[in-house]
Amino acid sequence: MSKYQNIKEECFRANMQLPELGLVIYTFGNVSMVDRKHNVFAIKPSGVPYETLTPQDIVIVDFENKIIEGDLRPSSDTKTHAHLYKSWSNIGGICHTHSTYAVAWAQAQLNIPIFGTTHADHLTTDIPCVPPMKDADIQGDYEKMTGKQITDYYTTIGMSPTEIEMVLIANHGPFTWGASVEKAVYNSKVLEELAKMAYLTLQINPKSEKLKSTLIQKHYERKHGKNAYYGQ
Amino acid sequence: MSKYQNIKEECFRANMQLPELGLVIYTFGNVSMVDRKHNVFAIKPSGVPYETLTPQDIVIVDFENKIIEGDLRPSSDTKTHAHLYKSWSNIGGICHTHSTYAVAWAQAQLNIPIFGTTHADHLTTDIPCVPPMKDADIQGDYEKMTGKQITDYYTTIGMSPTEIEMVLIANHGPFTWGASVEKAVYNSKVLEELAKMAYLTLQINPKSEKLKSTLIQKHYERKHGKNAYYGQ
Amino acid sequence: MSKYQNIKEECFRANMQLPELGLVIYTFGNVSMVDRKHNVFAIKPSGVPYETLTPQDIVIVDFENKIIEGDLRPSSDTKTHAHLYKSWSNIGGICHTHSTYAVAWAQAQLNIPIFGTTHADHLTTDIPCVPPMKDADIQGDYEKMTGKQITDYYTTIGMSPTEIEMVLIANHGPFTWGASVEKAVYNSKVLEELAKMAYLTLQINPKSEKLKSTLIQKHYERKHGKNAYYGQ
Amino acid sequence: MSKYQNIKEECFRANMQLPELGLVIYTFGNVSMVDRKHNVFAIKPSGVPYETLTPQDIVIVDFENKIIEGDLRPSSDTKTHAHLYKSWSNIGGICHTHSTYAVAWAQAQLNIPIFGTTHADHLTTDIPCVPPMKDADIQGDYEKMTGKQITDYYTTIGMSPTEIEMVLIANHGPFTWGASVEKAVYNSKVLEELAKMAYLTLQINPKSEKLKSTLIQKHYERKHGKNAYYGQ
Numbered sequence: 001m002s003k004y005q006n007i008k009e010e011c012f013r014a015n016m017q018l019p020e021l022g023l024v025i026y027t028f029g030n031v032s033m034v035d036r037k038h039n040v041f042a043i044k045p046s047g048v049p050y051e052t053l054t055p056q057d058i059v060i061v062d063f064e065n066k067i068i069e070g071d072l073r074p075s076s077d078t079k080t081h082a083h084l085y086k087s088w089s090n091i092g093g094i095c096h097t098h099s100t101y102a103v104a105w106a107q108a109q110l111n112i113p114i115f116g117t118t119h120a121d122h123l124t125t126d127i128p129c130v131p132p133m134k135d136a137d138i139q140g141d142y143e144k145m146t147g148k149q150i151t152d153y154y155t156t157i158g159m160s161p162t163e164i165e166m167v168l169i170a171n172h173g174p175f176t177w178g179a180s181v182e183k184a185v186y187n188s189k190v191l192e193e194l195a196k197m198a199y200l201t202l203q204i205n206p207k208s209e210k211l212k213s214t215l216i217q218k219h220y221e222r223k224h225g226k227n228a229y230y231g232q
Numbered sequence: 233m234s235k236y237q238n239i240k241e242e243c244f245r246a247n248m249q250l251p252e253l254g255l256v257i258y259t260f261g262n263v264s265m266v267d268r269k270h271n272v273f274a275i276k277p278s279g280v281p282y283e284t285l286t287p288q289d290i291v292i293v294d295f296e297n298k299i300i301e302g303d304l305r306p307s308s309d310t311k312t313h314a315h316l317y318k319s320w321s322n323i324g325g326i327c328h329t330h331s332t333y334a335v336a337w338a339q340a341q342l343n344i345p346i347f348g349t350t351h352a353d354h355l356t357t358d359i360p361c362v363p364p365m366k367d368a369d370i371q372g373d374y375e376k377m378t379g380k381q382i383t384d385y386y387t388t389i390g391m392s393p394t395e396i397e398m399v400l401i402a403n404h405g406p407f408t409w410g411a412s413v414e415k416a417v418y419n420s421k422v423l424e425e426l427a428k429m430a431y432l433t434l435q436i437n438p439k440s441e442k443l444k445s446t447l448i449q450k451h452y453e454r455k456h457g458k459n460a461y462y463g464q
Numbered sequence: 465m466s467k468y469q470n471i472k473e474e475c476f477r478a479n480m481q482l483p484e485l486g487l488v489i490y491t492f493g494n495v496s497m498v499d500r501k502h503n504v505f506a507i508k509p510s511g512v513p514y515e516t517l518t519p520q521d522i523v524i525v526d527f528e529n530k531i532i533e534g535d536l537r538p539s540s541d542t543k544t545h546a547h548l549y550k551s552w553s554n555i556g557g558i559c560h561t562h563s564t565y566a567v568a569w570a571q572a573q574l575n576i577p578i579f580g581t582t583h584a585d586h587l588t589t590d591i592p593c594v595p596p597m598k599d600a601d602i603q604g605d606y607e608k609m610t611g612k613q614i615t616d617y618y619t620t621i622g623m624s625p626t627e628i629e630m631v632l633i634a635n636h637g638p639f640t641w642g643a644s645v646e647k648a649v650y651n652s653k654v655l656e657e658l659a660k661m662a663y664l665t666l667q668i669n670p671k672s673e674k675l676k677s678t679l680i681q682k683h684y685e686r687k688h689g690k691n692a693y694y695g696q
Numbered sequence: 697m698s699k700y701q702n703i704k705e706e707c708f709r710a711n712m713q714l715p716e717l718g719l720v721i722y723t724f725g726n727v728s729m730v731d732r733k734h735n736v737f738a739i740k741p742s743g744v745p746y747e748t749l750t751p752q753d754i755v756i757v758d759f760e761n762k763i764i765e766g767d768l769r770p771s772s773d774t775k776t777h778a779h780l781y782k783s784w785s786n787i788g789g790i791c792h793t794h795s796t797y798a799v800a801w802a803q804a805q806l807n808i809p810i811f812g813t814t815h816a817d818h819l820t821t822d823i824p825c826v827p828p829m830k831d832a833d834i835q836g837d838y839e840k841m842t843g844k845q846i847t848d849y850y851t852t853i854g855m856s857p858t859e860i861e862m863v864l865i866a867n868h869g870p871f872t873w874g875a876s877v878e879k880a881v882y883n884s885k886v887l888e889e890l891a892k893m894a895y896l897t898l899q900i901n902p903k904s905e906k907l908k909s910t911l912i913q914k915h916y917e918r919k920h921g922k923n924a925y926y927g928q
Contacts, residue, residue: 100893104896107897108897116335116405138910190257193257193332199899214367218370230308232280348567422489432568432663433571433572435568436574443635450606461537462510580799580868582799661803668806678834693772
């Protein structure tokens with residue numbers, strides 16, 4: 001039995017959550033999970049429908065995009081995942097979807113404003129929308145450059161991947177990650193809900209103001225701060 | 233067997249209704265139920281997913297927020313519940329969610345206008361949105377002050393908790409209550425539906441007028457008045 | 465066994481369709497079915513949840529609102545149904561819901577414009593929104609006057625109930641009917657879909673024009689005309 | 697056993713996907729599948745509900761609209777299907793629905809703009825909305841003219857049916873097709889999702905710009921180009 005059997009199965013289960021959570025139709029998404037001991041990650045094969053996906057279909061790839069184990073071609077977004085795992089040593093899983101409301105904000109090329117405590121329970125800033133890529137990068141190593149676009153943007157805005165675990169790529173859609181693959185998928189579902197809430201907020205009141213900083217700090221700290229008292 | 237076994241089970245069932253009714257994802261909500269004889273209430277533990285929640289996980293807390301029975305930490309919103317039970321002796325259950333349309337109105341910091349008979353079947357006024365808390369209160373005993381914010385607001389507008397069983401906290405979300413825990417959950421579902429209907433009404437016609445007072449009285453009275461003839 | 469057993473069972477099944485079709489939550493709706501031979505109709509009891517409703521709970525009422533058979537109080541809207549059956553001898557069933565998009569149009573006090581062939585497959589005009597009732601009528605025999613409001617409005621606009629089988633009551637919601645009780649429920653579902661489509665059409669293009677008369681005639685006639693060729 | 701048994705069963709399964717995918721209510725849609733060897737196609741019978749549809753109900757029709765096999769009347773849109781199969785020899789299946797968001801764009805008489813990579817994964821242009829038909833054509837051989845309207849429009853804009861496999865008929869709704877019947881149904885689901893995403897994009901930002909040509913080419917080519925690397 002493969003030494004990657006466990007992450008294949010966990011990666012499979014995480015992928016299967018996407019249709020259950022209403023985040024994808026057909027093959028519009030992929031989840032990966034890293035194995036930091038062996039510097040490889042497990043990822044969904046490209047274009048395989050969720051209804052027929054099995055744990056054995058999951059592909060094991062290293063950070064240079066070399067297939068280590070598996071009979072199928074990995075997700076076409078594999079190089080984006082590889083770049084993120086290589087650049088950010090503290091993330092354990094990555095999730096990419098084309099969920100409806102998150103894509104709409106990405107297509108509108110706008111950050112999702114922080115309007116409420118539901119948002120502040122997860123991050124203290126707007127959800128960033130990374131601007132469109134330069135033509136030379138699109139025509140070059142596109143999927144790798146998508147990853148580099150994200151990491152460069154985080155450097156520019158001075159944020160770490162643990163501070164903001166969700167991002168929109170302009171005209172494309174969301175990528176989310178987390179310490180675990182379950183957290184990465186969780187963040188995709190939360191992002192979609194925040195995207196819908198922010199959309200409705202602006203439809204109801206186009207002059208809606210962002211959450212004030214004391215409430216942002218309070219809600220973020222009670223869940224993630226040193227003296228957090230949310231959860232068990 | 234605990235003397236609180238019955239309210240633990242009833243509180244558990246009421247909490248389990250939230251995901252069934254589409255009012256919460258993950259752990260975005262909590263329901264409590266009071267025992268007026270012993271001056272305690274049963275409440276959901278903090279951060280426990282609905283899929284794994286059991287009646288034994290429900291925590292028994294008194295009105296001073298002291299844990300009376302239970303191995304888990306109670307909901308982070310426990311102090312809000314305690315304040316409401318202590319202040320309002322005629323409520324039997326409280327429900328808090330982050331349901332999508334209700335949160336959108338809370339984030340827009342607007343009351344939900346009374347546009348139709350569906351609304352008037354449940355209350356005779358707009359659904360109030362309590363303004364954002366002062367910074368000192370946020371940084372102080374935040375969850376207790378959330379409760380106090382609600383009871384103070386009711387005093388200000390001269391309404392009783394039986395006249396308006398649902399409220400929005402600006403930038404946060406809804407709290408509802410009722411004579412029973414079932415009624416508290418029912419009110420959360422009704423509030424979400426009223427929030428969606430009012431949103432659509434204003435999108436269709438931004439100049440929509442509120443329901444006239446004769447219709448408000450008629451619908452409220454036929455369901456809740458002295459000569460009510462709705463129901464069995 | 466009651467001679468009304470059959471219509472009780474058929475009326476029960478029609479009522480149970482409302483939650484299945486997503487047209488009601490809780491007790492927000494009622495369906496009735498007429499027996500023209502005995503001049504009575506079967507109707508849902510008032511305020512009984514769909515989860516516990518049984519065929520034996522259905523109440524038999526005559527056109528003067530007298531209970532002929534049944535232990536429960538009939539729907540609070542019974543007088544509206546009675547008036548419609550008495551006034552319009554060619555309808556066999558009536559359905560009333562508070563479905564979300566139809567209610568939003570009713571609360572906006574606007575007719576639903578005929579924008580497409582989906583609409584024209586069912587009627588050749590806008591779906592009328594009957595204006596709010598006079599205060600004296602609201603304070604008088606309200607539910608009967610709701611029915612009279614509908615029949616008077618049809619007289620005013622010169623339409624028959626078979627030409628337009630669906631109507632909105634301003635600030636309240638939809639009533640639909642049909643030759644059979646199944647058709648009455650079908651019309652409530654279709655109305656909700658037409659209400660959503662028209663809403664989205666105006667959001668996309670506020671200057672959207674109504675369907676031209678040749679297309680209205682073509683689609684209506686191919687389904688309902690003398691030479692209809694739709695269906696079996 | 698009929699020599700058309702296989703396409704009847706495959707056509708039946710494709711039709712049954714429409715309610716499962718949330719694309720139709722009641723009888724608001726039809727799917728057909730061609731047999732190029734015998735120059736016939738299998739199509740849903742007119743007005744038969746999906747709940748009672750069986751493979752034996754599927755009708756076999758030739759390109760001149762003559763019924764070759766089957767006891768029921770074929771879909772009222774049969775002549776549209778026949779014209780498309782006759783005109784376009786490389787399509788294998790056709791799907792017609794009244795899905796909500798696609799109909800809304802058709803009723804607004806607007807092309808669906810190409811705003812993102814989800815769209816570009818499937819086609820490189822806006823989704824065309826064919827303008828309303830002339831009155832003479834509506835009053836004449838309406839369903840055949842609907843097909844002719846589509847093929848004429850493709851000639852006018854200089855596109856082939858394999859380049860754009862989805863179209864809106866103004867004030868009516870979508871038609872989609874593909875090399876196989878599965879692909880035709882897939883395209884109807886994708887079209888509905890693109891219609892919803894584009895709607896939300898414009899609601900969030902009415903000045904949203906279309907996807908730039910380098911991204912359109914990149915996404916289309918990686919899935920459909922000579923050096924495609926999406927899928928297995």
